[in-house]
Amino acid sequence: MPSPTGVLAPSLTTFTRSVRSKGVSVESSIDNLVSLFKRRQIRDSRPCAVATAQLLRRVVETSKVTDISKLIERVRQIGQRLISAQPRELSIGNIVRRVLGVIREEVEEDREGETSGYSDAGTDSRPQTPKEQDSRTPEPSTLSSRSLTTSPLRHGEMDSILEEVGDERPQRPPLLTSHTSYAVTNTAPTVTSMFSLLSYPRSNIHSPTATPGSQSPSIHLSLSSQALANAGAVKDLKAEVVEGIHEILEELNQADDQIAGYALEHIHSNEVILTHTSSLTVQKFLLKAAAKRKFTVVHAEAYPNHHEATHADVIGRTKSESDDSLSSEVFQKTLTAAGITVVLIPDSAVFALMSRVNKVILDTHVVLVNGDIVAAAGAKALAKAAKLHSTPVVVLSGVYKLSPVYPFDPDALMEDGDPSKVITYEDGDFVDKIEIENPLFDYVPVELVSLYITNLGGHAPSYLHCIINDHYRAEDLDLDISDVYQ
């Protein structure tokens, strides 16, 4: 679409290009991204996450830091700047935390390797590190992303533990009963994880208190001195961290497809599915199910911010520009082309139709630690209607959207958009005399959601904190708390 002579307005595409080019210094890339965030030229969870990961990869690549604690500090600072540029976009913070986690993990591993003989290795950390190593052993050198493979791995692990423990999953809806077995049987590595489970029975104790928080500072210190001692190790470390970030990026790219992988479990023949707004994630999910089953989709248009994109989805035009660089499947097959009946309705008709709907599938912007979600405006009305009719609400969300932030002030997470979507600016009387609001997001409390499907599978709301504990290190959690609520 961009003409050869055309000057590209800055966007994720141009940023991706510039962050890769050697001519652009890291500092200017950072500033560039900050201003892109500020200008909202990169927005929505995934583009933001991708841009953040790309930037941090470059930061790590170019860092000449020999002291790992300094690298961590730097990433942290950059993270804070990025977050304050778009404080309501929590996926930025998520990625920063993930990257910090990768660095810390590599460091600990390294340290473990070197100091395996020492006795002072920090007894606290022991239960965790063996598990890390072990979970990596099944495929030590394959490029297939670790976070991709380990996550289901750990997940399976966790699930089976949970099964043993039993009492931790009281709320799991009946719909899910098959899920655990599915995960176990379908993913090959789970077997190894079962092994690891057996061999390291303590590893499952993921209680937030036991793990990293307390031990990390001491690790740092002892570690940084050691790291200084042999620069070669640091170099390796750097390569590994870059690799880790690369895997995060890969995960970002594959999240939608992985989520779609669970479609057949949740969508059954002849169901009526209600969805809302234009979303690639939901689109892929439904398409996957459409390949095998026949069902009906009722699509609420999400006026005024996304109705055009929704219409385009339904008719089958090309995706909106925000997604262009991210997926190769820019040209999506429409649901109708896959033989699905699609009914487009205005948001106001949601309640009227809800009684006939079997399942509501929502895309989300952010999932918070307690399970509350921030989704496109209109989602809450939809979820409330669903609640009244006892229709299950399924939220699709990549793990990268899962934020460890607790919503103390939900208002602070809402963003108000441009009111001209509601009333055109031409209308002078309206502009002058009426206050017009156009919230971009809705805040849907956890009570209204029945199930979350991430790229790791389906989870009950109460289970989310486990995934979050798996993905974020406790010492990184308060990375930006002050920024978010300012």
Next chain:
Amino acid sequence: MPPKNPKAAKAKQKPQEEQREESLQAVVLADSFETRFVPFTLERPRCLLPLANTPLIEYTLEFLAHAGVQEVYVYCGSHAEQLEDYINASKWTSKSSPFRTLKVLKSTATSVGEAMRSLDQLDVITGDFLLVSGDVVSNMNLEPALLKHRARREKSKDAIMTMVLREAGVGHRTKSKGSRPVFVIDPAAERCLHYEEMGGRRGGSRYVTLDPELLTSHGEIEVRDDLIDCHIDICALDVLAQWSDNFDFQSLRKSFLRGVLKDYETYGKTVHTYIVTDQYAARVKSLRAYDAVSKDILGRWAYPLCPDSNLVPGQSYYFGRGKVYQENNVSLGRAAVVKRSVIGSGTSVGDGGMINRSTVGRRCRIGKNVTIEGAYIWDDVTVEDGSIIRQAIIANGTSIGKHCPIEPGALISFRAQIPENTKVSAESKIIRDRETGYSNDRKADDSDASSVASSRLIYRNPSASSSVSSISTLTSSDADLKSDRDASRRSSYRSDPSDDARENQDFHLEATGSILDGLQKSDPADTIMLELNGYRMSTNASQHEVRKAVVAAFMKRISNLIARDNTAGAAPLTLREAVKAVLTEYKSLVERTTFDSEAEEKVDQVDFLLLVQKEAMGRPNGDQLLLFMANEAYDLDVIEEDGVLQWWEDERSQEGEMGTVRVLSEQFITFLKEAEEDESEDEDDEEDDD
């Protein structure tokens, strides 16, 4: 740092390669060459005035960055140093700036035309460029407009310009109410066929005159006055050439656009329009627009250009309950109510304060029980307890005493002090008293200064944004153009060209020329007057302008007389004789341009004397010249006694240099005053006094 160098070199090479393919240049006219923001622009350029606590130029540069512009040339006139300092300290010149180059070009241009011509000479523009003024606020995506422009250029090299216009309905607050631009457009070709400004206070016609040929040669035409002209133009290089070729072009629309459209038959250049319907674009071109655009920004119409995007480094706004944009470190007293406002950091609001639909800058101290509604309060302002401010603009460093009611439309300029219990009446302008502070030699403006003169600029007033010339020229004179002024004073041509609204300059130059011609050829006064009147009618100039031209011509003639005599060796004419010679012969010229001999208030005569004073100001022996002129005019009964005295009393004649130049004349005035006391001797004494 050896490893850095090769990198830098590489970095340089790359952009150059890219540049050939895709580089967009932009020219920002940071000086508006207008005076609508007096008195604030006396101390600060317009584009550094804060709009929702962010300098205007930031919005413009954000817009350019948004559009992917790579090279920016900021053209500044008045207060160039301030602007340069600001830009050099800003993020735009840092290494990570989205612009590859950002240059500040200082100039002494006094009009858009001059600026464009000097830009042409600089030869920095290499291709299509964006021409925007330094007060544009827009979140528009320019890409489609650029693509269309390029496509047109591919087809025909004559499509030299694309104007980006924002559609706005009838009676929109952001549109100017004064003179409304009317575009006649061929919608099929998106071509602008005709342009006119309608309404306006002074002389703007209420009709649009269309060439009948337009109707026959185009299948469909639209006549639209519902467009906000935000002065975003995509120009081809030819545009600069056009400016250079037509050295009389002064303003962007009135002369350039009309000129090009008029010459379509001859040169075939076309100007196109791109009408935006779904994004925000506006220009802060008057105080009224300032108010409207501020409201738009608070209402998030310009999203993401909102305060809580924190576009300027160091800002920390967040959007909270009650639609308040608040920075860190704001303390609100108990029971203080803040709604729909912006509050900068370090500001404290006392108990019981009420702030609604307002902007409050940083480090302000607002006392108890203060009501602020619809007002714009900039940084470091102190408002003591119990004051009430409505729809006023209060500039940096001002302090307002207790219980001051400030009525709608008041403009209080930098560091002014309002004592307790002072009522600031509606639509007044207040600047700080010069004696106590104005140390810089940039003398306070001659006139509007401390006078609490009625500010016609007030945004409440529908006529506000009309034309500059509606204000007395003296008032309007050098506000925006102060730095240029000195330059022009030194120039050979004495008629202070920065003085007037641009469109009247042509008249002034032409008229002065023709009168001078008449004087030199010693044509009879009637002939000169006839010519002058004809010319006045045709350009619709005001009597004030006519007087100004007459005065300028007289002055020039007088100085010619003296100079000629010096060189030619003829009987040397003293200054006084020269004055006498000119005035006696042509006194009817003055008489016929002043119409108030019957009236009580000698407005025209005062005006004449003021003009004389102003002209005299820059000349050698100006004080003498003024004395002789006044005296002679009085003797010849051109100016009555009341006129002279009223002139003397007039505040405008007292300030700054104006004050110094009239010192000599004081004796004349004292004489007049004495004479008034015993009128019988009036005639005789007058002779002695000389």
